[in-house]
Amino acid sequence: MSEIDPKNDRLNRRFAALKAEGRGGLVAFVTAGDPNPEASARIVKGLPAAGADIIELGMPFSDPMADGPSIQASSLRALNAGMTLRKTIELVRDFRRDDPDTPIILMGYYNPIYRYGVDAFLADAVEAGVDGLIIVDLPPEEDDELCLPARAAGLHWIRLATPTSDAERLEKVLTNTSGFVYYVSVMGITGTKSAARDSIAAAVSRIKARSDLPVAVGFGIRRPEQAQEVVSVADAAVVGSALVDTVKAGLDEAGQPQDDVAAAVHALVRDLATGVRSGQTE
Amino acid sequence: MELPNSYRTGPDERGHFGIFGGRYVAETLMPLILAVEKAYTAARQDPSFQADFDYYAKHYVGRPSPLYFAERLSDELGGGPGRGAKIYFKRDELNHTGSHKANNVLGQILLARRMGKTRIIAETGAGQHGVAPATFCALFTLPCTIYMGQTDIERQAPNVFRMKLLGAEVHSVTSGTGTLKDAMNDALRDWVANVENTFYIIGTVAGPHPYPAMVRDFQSIIGKEVREQMQEAEGRLPDSLVACIGGGSNAMGLFHPFLDDTEVKIYGVEAAGLGVNTGEHAASLTGGQPGVLHGNRTYLLQNDDGQIKDAFSISAGLDYPGIGPEHSWLHETGRVNYVSATDEEALDAFQLCSRIEGIIPALEPAHALAYVRKMAPDLNRDHIIVMNLCGRGDKDVFTVADALGVEL
DSSP, rough: OOEEEEEEEEHHHHHHHHHHTTTTTEEEETTTSSSOOHHHHHHHHHHHEEEEEEEEEOOOOOOOTTTTTHHHHHHHHHHHHTTHHEEEEEHHHHHHOOSSSSSSEEOOOHHHHHHHOHHHHHHHHHHHHHEEEEEOOGGGGGTTTTTHHHHHTTEEEEEEOOOOOOOHHHHHTTTOOOOOOOEEOOOTTTTTTOOHHHHHHHOOOHHTOOOOOOOOSSOOSSSHHHOOOHHTTEEEEEEHHHHHHHHHHHHHSSSSSSSHHHHHHHHHHHHHHHHHHHHHOO | OOOOSSSSOOOOOTETTEEEEEEETTTTTHHHHHHHHHHHHHHHHHHHHHHHHHHHIIIIIOOOOOOEEEEEHHHHHTTTTTTTTTEEEEGEEEEEEBBBHHHHHHHHHHHHTHHHHHHHEESSSSSHHHHHHHHHHTTTTTEEEEEEEEEHHTTTTHHHHHHHHOOEEEEOSSTTTHHHHHHHHHHHHHHHHHHTTTEEEESSSOOOOTTHHHHHHTTTTTHHHHHHHHHHHSSSSSSEEEEEEEOOHHHHHGGGGGHHHHHHHHEEEEEEEEGGGGGGGOHHHHHHHHETEEEEEEEEOOTSSSSSSOOOOOOOGGGSSOOOOOHHHHHHTTTEEEEEEEEHHHHHHHHHHHHHOOOBBHHHHHHHHHHHHGGGGOOOOOOOOOOEEEBGGGGGHHHHHHTTTOOO
């Protein structure tokens, strides 16, 4: 049912290119507006050059129930600095002027979008150059809300699969999913634990047996060698909390960003990208 | 909006009451939610589950709670003997643990045992819904972790100590603003990280389906008893029902059995804090807009960007920026009238009830009483009001002393 023209599909093009290169991808997550809108724009703009293949941009929310302390804190920093959903979309529009190729996925919670208005949000997001959405609190049971309208508007709808997704549930999760499948490698919230390679490999095969979509693996990946390990069994590794923690480490005592906060984030992305590039896909 | 033939058939199979309710949770939580729904559906049809509930409700909680004619208060508000509305209190403050929360916790803990869960978590604002799970966990030898906001821990010290005496671990929540909504966020985080052994006892008629319906069902024992007791006392239905609303579980428990008796007027009283027009309040229906939080669509206190605002009330139990989804639906259909009472009005009612009736109410039902106080004088003695006195005020004496400038 996808309305996306394959030729203009940045996400599919990117995964196809990765396949051609014979390597896995790096999905870099940062929160839009963290630590403030200006520094955040610098951080996001530099991600592709540092080696991020796909950008996952968090839409800050006051009550991010599925996220751990790191990402929750980053959301609050952004909100306190005046970030809004409208400004997040502007950030993407601004980024897209200089970078027509790097896919951007917006990740967040439904309420700010609901408040913005679903139709207005989808129109603005598509126009700004957003490629897909991950909305944490919209499971398949609520697909009428945003998933189906988003697909019809030409956006990918990326869903999370978990270790507790049994065969029946996985079927449901994969229905209406597009772009890629985001496998949550450990139970719990973002940024706290990591999973063993073997269990990830088994889970990825389970998903691949039921879907042709690429599989990205996230939750708990912080170091280059972990990213390398993950892409040896999956199509991409998602790194979030480690980058967000780097933003936090780049703040002075008053919570203001030091000059090199963007550089520090980009340095970590570069290390992770090196890890990903040295991994072999099986 | 087209009005339904019955107000009591909801929710639909996807957990919706009109546009409200639903299951807006992360995929990590979905298997848990579905398992709870399946187990609850089976339990409802199992006579042994109801028998267990009835046994503990009677012998441990102390049900049925009395329906008491507050004659002194009726006369006082009416301006003389036999004048003004006839006010009854449903005495749920006499339940073991001191509030209506015991009804729901009993139901959910029996369900948790049925599901083979070995650990209980819960969130609490005022601490009443912390004390109730801690109590039942002591009775059934289950480890219990209570999530409570740092702000609430400070203002509800007696309840915190009670929970600890009962063997529960009280987890101080510092994220966000350290109140009930943050405690709920952290309890949900605990749950997704401990899916195998843990049951989450939500304390109110909110959260993802099936919680709003399940908690309502367990609390409906309040309204069912009132129907029978009123029949015995007056031989008819009451004219008005009044209950306070934070998440809205005591109110839903009283209201639900009467929803289809459209001659019965129903009033839900939200906490207006310093006043709804000040922005410092907890009145989600009066001062909020529909949104999605904590697994359901409902009225929420939020800004234009959809960020959740902090609620404000002297009563920690009403200090929540949302409300149960069924209340949102009853609000939009017009079946229930949602009104509000300020901190000051609640404090006055708190003192009046203590002085006139010798009952120290919790600050939560003091909001309901504040509204009763407004409506009763203009009514005649043939108008019967039932107010849910859903909790006792022992826990609030420090807060009230502080508000009145009394040093203890």
